[in-house]
Amino acid sequence: MRRSEFLRAVEAEFGARSASLVDDLVLGAVGSRTASEALAAGVPPRDIWLALCEETDVPVERRHGVGRLEPRRG
Incomplete structure (x- = not known):
């Protein structure tokens, strides 16, 4: 997951x-940092996404693949 995919997924x-x-939300799973702080510290966006999902009780079925753009069609 790229940073841009992470941001789309969160939105x-x-x-x-x-x-x-x-x-504002501090995530223990990424070193007791906010998502913004974790991104700045170089934590992989996917790890931050999963920590955010866990902390906010996002259902498992909505945790994967969100934020990806559809592949280009040629």
Whole structure:
């Protein structure tokens, strides 16, 4: 998962709350940092996404593949 995919996934899942969750919610699974701090520290976006999902009780079926753009069709 790339940073851009992470940001799309957060927006898709949390909508208007996404910015505050990324900037304010401390995630123990990524070193007791916010998602923004973890990204800045070089934590892989997928690890942050999964930590955010776990902390906010996102159902397992919505944790994978979100944030990816559809493949280009030629």
